[in-house]
Amino acid sequence: xxxxxxxxxxxxxxxxxxxxxxxxxxxxxxxxxxxxxxxxxxxxxxxxxxxxxxxxxxxxxxxxxxxxxxxxxxxxxxxxxxxxxxxxxxxxxxxxxxxxxxxxxxxxxxxxxxxxxxxxxxxxxxxxxxxxxxxxxxxxxxxxxxxxxxxxxxxxxxxxxxxxxxxxxxxxxxxxxxxxxxxxxxxxxxxxxxxxxxxxxxxxxxxxxxxxxxxxxxxxxxxxxxxxxxxxxxxxxxxxxxxxxxxxxxxxxxxxxxxxxxxxxxxxxxxxxxxxxxxxxxxxxxxxxxxxxxxxxxxxxxxxxxxxxxxxxxxxxxxxxxxxxxxxxxxxxxxxxxxxxxxxxxxxxxxxxxxxxxxx
Amino acid sequence: xxxxxxxxxxxxxxxxxxxxxxxxxxxxxxxxxxxxxxxxxxxxxxxxxxxxxxxxxxxxxxxxxxxxxxxxxxxxxxxxxxxxxxxxxxxxxxxxxxxxxxxxxxxxxxxxxxxxxxxxxxxxxxxxxxxxxxxxxxxxxxxxxxxxxxxxxxxxxxxxxxxxxxxxxxxxxxxxxxxxxxxxxxxxxxxxxxxxxxxxxxxxxxxxxxxxxxxxxxxxxxxxxxxxxxxxxxxxxxxxxxxxxxxxxxxxxxxxxxxxxxxxxxxxxxxxxxxxxxxxxxxxxx
Numbered sequence: 001x002x003x004x005x006x007x008x009x010x011x012x013x014x015x016x017x018x019x020x021x022x023x024x025x026x027x028x029x030x031x032x033x034x035x036x037x038x039x040x041x042x043x044x045x046x047x048x049x050x051x052x053x054x055x056x057x058x059x060x061x062x063x064x065x066x067x068x069x070x071x072x073x074x075x076x077x078x079x080x081x082x083x084x085x086x087x088x089x090x091x092x093x094x095x096x097x098x099x100x101x102x103x104x105x106x107x108x109x110x111x112x113x114x115x116x117x118x119x120x121x122x123x124x125x126x127x128x129x130x131x132x133x134x135x136x137x138x139x140x141x142x143x144x145x146x147x148x149x150x151x152x153x154x155x156x157x158x159x160x161x162x163x164x165x166x167x168x169x170x171x172x173x174x175x176x177x178x179x180x181x182x183x184x185x186x187x188x189x190x191x192x193x194x195x196x197x198x199x200x201x202x203x204x205x206x207x208x209x210x211x212x213x214x215x216x217x218x219x220x221x222x223x224x225x226x227x228x229x230x231x232x233x234x235x236x237x238x239x240x241x242x243x244x245x246x247x248x249x250x251x252x253x254x255x256x257x258x259x260x261x262x263x264x265x266x267x268x269x270x271x272x273x274x275x276x277x278x279x280x281x282x283x284x285x286x287x288x289x290x291x292x293x294x295x296x297x298x299x300x301x302x303x304x305x306x307x308x309x310x311x312x313x314x315x316x317x318x319x320x321x322x323x324x325x326x327x328x329x330x331x332x333x334x335x336x337x338x339x340x341x342x343x344x345x346x347x348x349x350x351x352x353x354x355x356x357x358x359x360x
Numbered sequence: 361x362x363x364x365x366x367x368x369x370x371x372x373x374x375x376x377x378x379x380x381x382x383x384x385x386x387x388x389x390x391x392x393x394x395x396x397x398x399x400x401x402x403x404x405x406x407x408x409x410x411x412x413x414x415x416x417x418x419x420x421x422x423x424x425x426x427x428x429x430x431x432x433x434x435x436x437x438x439x440x441x442x443x444x445x446x447x448x449x450x451x452x453x454x455x456x457x458x459x460x461x462x463x464x465x466x467x468x469x470x471x472x473x474x475x476x477x478x479x480x481x482x483x484x485x486x487x488x489x490x491x492x493x494x495x496x497x498x499x500x501x502x503x504x505x506x507x508x509x510x511x512x513x514x515x516x517x518x519x520x521x522x523x524x525x526x527x528x529x530x531x532x533x534x535x536x537x538x539x540x541x542x543x544x545x546x547x548x549x550x551x552x553x554x555x556x557x558x559x560x561x562x563x564x565x566x567x568x569x570x571x572x573x574x575x576x577x578x579x580x581x582x583x584x585x586x587x588x589x590x591x592x593x594x595x596x597x598x599x600x601x602x603x604x605x606x607x608x609x610x611x612x613x614x615x616x617x618x619x620x621x622x623x624x625x626x627x628x629x630x631x632x633x634x635x636x637x638x639x640x641x642x643x644x645x646x
Contacts, residue, residue: 057531113623115530120620124627131631138638157641164634194534 001055003189004269004276005259006047007283012255013040014286015333018293022329026297028317029325035237038099039248040255042174045103046181047256049110051189058191063115070111072359078104080291080351088294090302090312095159096150097167100290105163105171106178118183125179129245132173135165137230141239148238168238173245180249188260199265202257209250216243274341281340288350289336296332363424363448366440372484373428376491377405377421380499392495397555402495423498424448424477427491429484433470441479442472449474464577467570473578475505486570493571496559497578503556504587507549511594517542518601525604528612536609543602550595553588560584 016037023029049070056066081100085093113121144152144166152158152166164171190196213235220234220243221227233241263269269276282289301319302312320328343349365375380400381387387403394400405421426444430437445461452459452475464471469490470481478498482490521539524532560579565572579585 063529116623117530117616117620120623123624127627127631131634135634135638138635139642157644161638161641165638191531191534 001051001189002280003051003260004263004279005256006044006051007276007279008259008263009040009252009255010044010283010286011279013037013044014282014289016040017290018333019326019329021293022297022325022332023322025316026301026320026325026328027322029322031326035244036248036251038169038237039177039245040252041099042102042106042169042177043181043249043252043256045106046110046178046183047185048181049107049114049178050182050185053114054185054189054191067111069359070107070114073355074104074107074111076104076355076359077101077107077287080104080287084291084294088298095152095154095162095167097162097169099169101163102169102171102174103178106175109175110178110182113179114182118186121179121183125176125183128171128176128179129173129242132165132170132240132245133230133233133242135172136239139165141166145238150238166239173240173242176245177249177252181252184253184256199257199261202253202260206250206253206255206257209246210254211250213243213247213250217247277345278337278341280345281343282337284345284347285340285349285352287352287355291351292336293332297328365426366444369428369437369440370430373426376425376427378402378423378425378495378498379405379419380422380502381419392492394496394499394559398559400499402499422476422502423495425491425494426477426479427487428479428481429487430481431468431483433481437481438470441470441481445472445474445477445479448477450476462581464574464581466573466577469570469574471574476502489571490574493574494578497575500556500559501578501582501584503552504560504584504591507553508587508591510545510549511591511598514542514545514598518598521605522601524608525601526608528605528608530612530616532609533613536613539602539605539609543599543606546595546598546602550599553591553595557588560588 014037016033020031020034020037023031024034053066053070056069078101081098081102081104082094084100085096085098089096089098113124139161144150144158144162150162150166150168152162162170184202187197188199188202216232217235220232231242233239233243235241235244235247237244263276301315304319305312305314305316308314319325347353363375363377365373378391380402383393383399383401385401387401389404389406390401391404392402394402405419426441428437428441433441442461442463449459449461459475462473464473467486468483469486470479471490471494472479472481478494480487480490480494521535521542524535524539564576568576
């Protein structure tokens with residue numbers, strides 16, 4: 001069963017990512033919404049996986065079959081992530097551990113733990129959140145980051161550490177989002193025949209996380225102590241600090257709770273609503289849109305650099321003014337929405353279709 | 361439906377409405393008492409018992425008895441009694457129509473019998489004994505019938521629950537309370553059956569009396585012996601399935617708790633290994 005709240009959230013995440021990536025890569029401009037798209041994406045990976053598992057179980061597919069498809073899907077997303085790094089960010093950035101490789105790993109981990117009791121998953125999410133700063137401190141996170149970009153050597157230890165702790169989207173603490181999303185979907189979307197719980201709990205927990213995060217950011221101490229060196233680093237996406245993870249996780253929960261209450265459980269909203277139709281189409285093709293938006297703005301930039309007799313990345317962040325970059329992002333989104341509206345929400349296209357063909 | 365006395369019956373004919381209550385429930389008009397392990401009593405309902413709101417749902421007439429004091433009934437009386445029973449008998453569970461009225465005849469007595477009602481025709485001096493014996497026999501047969509009916513309703517549920525007897529998963533956890541409830545119900549039915557067995561399977565009394573013969577004839581006519589055997593077999597199937605469901609579910613819950621604890625240990629070990637790994641890597645690189 002599809003839930004419009006999930007489709008809307010994924011559409012929001014895609015829009016945020018498109019705006020941020022166009023602004024940053026073409027103009028070096030960091031929009032204020034930066035850092036809000038990826039957490040939503042990671043959170044939704046867990047929620048969608050839970051809903052997918054529910055659907056498979058309702059169709060009486062055996063746990064073994066579900067595991068096989070999950071592993072194939074996880075490896076597919078991971079493989080596409082590696083290919084994407086090579087083709088879009090060029091071969092030297094193959095192991096920068098972008099969001100796709102993380103989501104592929106998250107699917108594999110969720111498959112491994114999907115039958116475990118909820119408290120255990122919560123414990124795992126907590127461990128990931130709690131130990132990520134300790135791991136970062138131990139490996140000296142800042143040594144891997146030059147000019148705010150992940151810079152690693154092609155050694156096994158750097159690649160491994162990047163994957164686990166220091167990359168763009170390392171397993172720790174990003175797996176926290178997927179685990180919480182998985183747990184929350186299991187709770188909010190029980191198998192058919194059972195009553196769905198009230199959204200108040202989700203809204204309250206999300207608000208509490210946002211408030212705690214805000215309090216931690218607000219009281220961020222200036223003195224350097226062991227606590228501030230490891231755990232209390234303020235609001236940062238790189239590294240994803242505890243405050244950032246808790247805050248964005250809380251925001252994702254509040255957004256989900258609100259949309260679930262206002263859209264999914266609202267009998268006045270028509271099934272033929274145009275916005276929801278576009279959101280559904282966008283959500284069903286989010287993977288393709290994610291890849292496509294990189295291709296349409298990064299590849300021309302590389303080609304232009306080469307054509308001008310420079311390095312491919314010579315014009316990175318300085319090709320266009322911010323306003324033009326954002327206008328292009330808006331045009332790209334408008335074109336995507338128009339195409340999706342034309343093709344309709346009922347079918348998968350692009351990478352999603354390949355994934356189903358290959359993995360299901 | 362109001363129960364009225366048919367016209368043109370001999371004088372002193374009467375209708376008695378009987379309810380069966382636990383011995384602890386007080387009632388002013390007790391007709392018969394069934395000792396342990398049954399511990400029930402038959403009471404005669406009066407018009408006051410029908411006043412709304414009813415003081416207890418147990419005060420519902422389970423048997424309506426038409427007693428006709430007549431030594432040698434003519435055809436007209438017999439026909440009236442048969443019609444009355446046919447008219448007031450309840451349909452059997454699961455059947456839209458009423459079963460045909462049963463007739464027992466012996467020692468000059470006539471008993472027309474349908475589900476929930478009967479007409480007794482006997483000489484005035486034998487009538488109280490016949491009534492007493494019939495009320496007792498009807499109670500035990502009624503209990504057996506009720507157990508059969510309750511069990512018959514549960515076959516679709518049993519079939520639905522059979523997979524849980526082999527394999528129990530997290531998906532079935534939410535069904536645990538209803539499985540427990542069904543298992544409890546089966547045990548309860550078994551207990552009810554075993555409490556009435558001493559009467560239903562009692563050997564014929566010697567020397568025979570009118571009262572004992574009424575019970576014996578009714579038991580024969582209602583095929584009680586076979587029904588008990590079938591019911592016992594059916595209850596055994598239910599018990600087996602729900603016992604297995606109980607075993608599987610408690611094993612699953614236990615294994616899940618142990619598994620979770622093992623996972624916690626594994627996770628802590630993984631964290632410990634990662635801490636050591638990162639520490640070692642940072643020392644080597646430094």
